[in-house]
Amino acid sequence: MQQPQETSRRTLEVCFSPKLFADHITRDPFIVVLVDVLRATTSICAAFEQGVKTIIPVATLDEAKAWKAKGYLVASEQDGKKLDFADFGNSAFQFTRKSVGGKTLVYCTTNGTRALMMVPPVNTVAIGAFINITALTRWLVKENQHVVILCSGWKNKFCIEDSLFAGALTEKLLATGHFETHCDSAAAAVDLWKTAEQDLFAYLQKAAHLHRLRRLGLDDVVPYTFTPDTTSVIPVFDGKEIIDKAKTKL
Amino acid sequence: MQQPQETSRRTLEVCFSPKLFADHITRDPFIVVLVDVLRATTSICAAFEQGVKTIIPVATLDEAKAWKAKGYLVASEQDGKKLDFADFGNSAFQFTRKSVGGKTLVYCTTNGTRALMMVPPVNTVAIGAFINITALTRWLVKENQHVVILCSGWKNKFCIEDSLFAGALTEKLLATGHFETHCDSAAAAVDLWKTAEQDLFAYLQKAAHLHRLRRLGLDDVVPYTFTPDTTSVIPVFDGKEIIDKAKTKL
Numbered sequence: 001m002q003q004p005q006e007t008s009r010r011t012l013e014v015c016f017s018p019k020l021f022a023d024h025i026t027r028d029p030f031i032v033v034l035v036d037v038l039r040a041t042t043s044i045c046a047a048f049e050q051g052v053k054t055i056i057p058v059a060t061l062d063e064a065k066a067w068k069a070k071g072y073l074v075a076s077e078q079d080g081k082k083l084d085f086a087d088f089g090n091s092a093f094q095f096t097r098k099s100v101g102g103k104t105l106v107y108c109t110t111n112g113t114r115a116l117m118m119v120p121p122v123n124t125v126a127i128g129a130f131i132n133i134t135a136l137t138r139w140l141v142k143e144n145q146h147v148v149i150l151c152s153g154w155k156n157k158f159c160i161e162d163s164l165f166a167g168a169l170t171e172k173l174l175a176t177g178h179f180e181t182h183c184d185s186a187a188a189a190v191d192l193w194k195t196a197e198q199d200l201f202a203y204l205q206k207a208a209h210l211h212r213l214r215r216l217g218l219d220d221v222v223p224y225t226f227t228p229d230t231t232s233v234i235p236v237f238d239g240k241e242i243i244d245k246a247k248t249k250l
Numbered sequence: 251m252q253q254p255q256e257t258s259r260r261t262l263e264v265c266f267s268p269k270l271f272a273d274h275i276t277r278d279p280f281i282v283v284l285v286d287v288l289r290a291t292t293s294i295c296a297a298f299e300q301g302v303k304t305i306i307p308v309a310t311l312d313e314a315k316a317w318k319a320k321g322y323l324v325a326s327e328q329d330g331k332k333l334d335f336a337d338f339g340n341s342a343f344q345f346t347r348k349s350v351g352g353k354t355l356v357y358c359t360t361n362g363t364r365a366l367m368m369v370p371p372v373n374t375v376a377i378g379a380f381i382n383i384t385a386l387t388r389w390l391v392k393e394n395q396h397v398v399i400l401c402s403g404w405k406n407k408f409c410i411e412d413s414l415f416a417g418a419l420t421e422k423l424l425a426t427g428h429f430e431t432h433c434d435s436a437a438a439a440v441d442l443w444k445t446a447e448q449d450l451f452a453y454l455q456k457a458a459h460l461h462r463l464r465r466l467g468l469d470d471v472v473p474y475t476f477t478p479d480t481t482s483v484i485p486v487f488d489g490k491e492i493i494d495k496a497k498t499k500l
Contacts, residue, residue: 016408019269023406156273158266160434184410187456188442195441206437 011146012173014166014185017153018115024148025120031145032119033128033136033169034237035162036152038209039090040112042129042225043075046092048233048244049131051101055235055242057113064108073100076108080216092221104241115152116237127235127242130165130225135232135246137172147173149186160192160207164200167193168228200226261396262423264416264435267403268365274398275370281395282369283378283386283419284487285412286402288459289340290362292379292475293325296342298483298494299381301351305485305492307363314358323350326358330466342471354491365402366487377485377492380415380475385482385496387422397429399436410442410457414450417443418478450476 015024035041044055058064061076061083068074068085075088082089088099090109107113119125128136128149140147149169151162167189173179174190181187196203204210204222213219224230234245265274285291294305308314311326311333318324318335325338332339338349340359357363369375378386378399390397399419401412417439423429424440431437446453454460454472463469474480484495 016266017270019273020267020406020408023269154434156270158270158435158438160438163434163438182458182461184404184413184456184458185408188408188410188413188438191442191445192438195445206434208432208434211432 009178009180010144012149012170012179012181012186013147013183014149014151014163014170014189016151016158016163016185017156018118018150019156021118021148021150026146028146030123031140031143031147032123032125033140033147033149034112034116034119034125034152035128035149035165036109036112036115037129037165037225038161038207038213039092039221039225040107040109040152041127042131042221043090043092043095044107044127044235044242045129045132045231045233047095047100047105048235048247049231050095050097052095052105053102054104056104056106056240057116057237057242058106058108059114059117061108064106067106072106073103074106074108077110079110080213080218091218092224111152111154115150119150121239125237127237128165128169130168130228131230132233133165133169133172134229135234137169137176139234139245140173141176141178144178147179154209159209161204161209163189164193164196164203167191168197259428259430260394262399262420262429262431262436263397263433264399264401264420264439266401266408266413266435267406268368268400269406271368271398271400276396278396280373281390281393281397282373282375283390283397283399284362284366284369284375284402285378285399285415286359286362286365287379287415287475288411288457288463289342289471289475290357290359290402291377292381292471293340293342293345294357294377294485294492295379295382295481295483297345297350297355298485298497299481300345300347302345302355303352304354306354306356306490307366307487307492308356308358309364309367311358314356317356322356323353324356324358327360329360330463330468341468342474361402361404365400369400371489375487377487378415378419380418380478381480382483383415383419383422384479385484387419387426389484389495390423391426391428394428397423404459409459411454411459413439414443414446414453417441418447
């Protein structure tokens with residue numbers, strides 16, 4: 001790949017919590033990569049891989065219930081557990097071609113969709129996960145905008161698993177030569193990823209959320225979540241709904 | 251040192267930005283360790299090492315000017331630079347026994363004192379820096395309370411240098427056997443510190459704030475800042491002023 005001129009490089013930042021996002025907003029347009037690998041953004045990628053048509057993210061349970069009453073399929077969880085009124089929780093394994101193929105799904109989660117609501121409508125938001133990391137990298141290079149990787153965290157706190165993904169994606173984007181970063185969070189995320197990738201599943205034992213999911217019997221998705229490139233979907237939120245940009249270009 | 255029972259261990263958390271601090275507040279009492287190694291907390295330790303009697307931290311320039319008008323010595327900077335009305339900026343090297351010994355100093359900085367104001371008055375706040383890290387560790391063990399290490403960051407963003415100190419202090423406190431942690435930020439800070447300490451001054455080149463100080467010609471304090479244990483002061487804020495707890499016990 002030809003190396004672009006230094007001056008044409010796009011900037012790359014990492015934001016470790018939705019509460020810190022306002023301080024990453026700049027005048028220049030930028031794409032936000034939303035990250036909640038355990039589990040919303042991985043599950044959203046999985047739903048598109050299974051052929052869901054569109055996903056409507058909502059921030060509150062009341063909104064999710066209102067959509068359900070209108071007859072929509074709804075995925076909704078609180079603190080990791082599927083809520084009774086919903087059709088799905090937040091696990092990637094629930095979505096099958098039969099259950100979601102060609103349909104619209106309404107999505108409400110503890111961290112992921114609430115983080116999404118922090119982003120101003122002017123910004124394009126791409127959904128990032130290990131399972132679509134290479135497709136996402138290629139798409140971000142092609143879009144040629146500045147990028148902020150927004151980690152959903154756990155109830156506004158820094159979390160290890162999203163930070164590891166931020167580090168892995170930062171490393172991939174910098175390696176293309178199309179991006180540069182002067183962001184301390186991005187540098188730290190890359191170093192955490194370099195430490196963790198040597199024995200990723202052992203490292204993940206440090207993540208409090210993994211233990212939370214294990215206590216709920218919901219950690220069956222962990223190997224799937226951290227296996228890269230099982231899909232090439234590029235779910236993108238336009239302010240109203242999420243569609244698969246990979247599909248719309250075929 | 252005798253190992254305490256598991257059940258008697260105190261918890262330890264790291265908070266990467268003042269904006270995230272509210273989510274670390276719990277019902278149980280805890281001590282806050284305030285960190286702004288480049289430069290407020292290192293400079294405060296240096297001022298106590300030079301015999302300052304008390305430090306009054308203030309959050310705004312107007313307050314700092316009002317204290318100056320009353321005849322107090324004032325340290326005040328904005329974005330790293332000393333302000334004209336002030337006696338001192340934010341460099342550890344400005345404080346001498348002659349200039350501050352036995353006196354009260356009013357202190358206002360971009361990040362450090364503003365982070366201090368985020369802490370509820372009920373919490374004791376200790377001032378942490380590499381230059382007092384071992385004295386601080388011993389004092390925290392003796393105080394036997396839960397601990398939250400609060401990084402001041404740069405204008406609310408995560409910063410590398412404060413996170414490295416948080417990792418170094420976490421590692422030391424865990425090694426005493428008196429603390430335990432289930433905090434993702436603490437685990438990440440320790441791993442960053444382990445990566446960085448292999449060649450600390452090379453690693454610090456990743457810190458955006460170091461380059462900011464260098465552009466201002468204010469990076470002369472860097473070797474002093476990252477040299478551990480040159481003082482055994484334990485500056486502690488009681489809600490009104492900062493005094494040296496090491497001195498008050500002699």
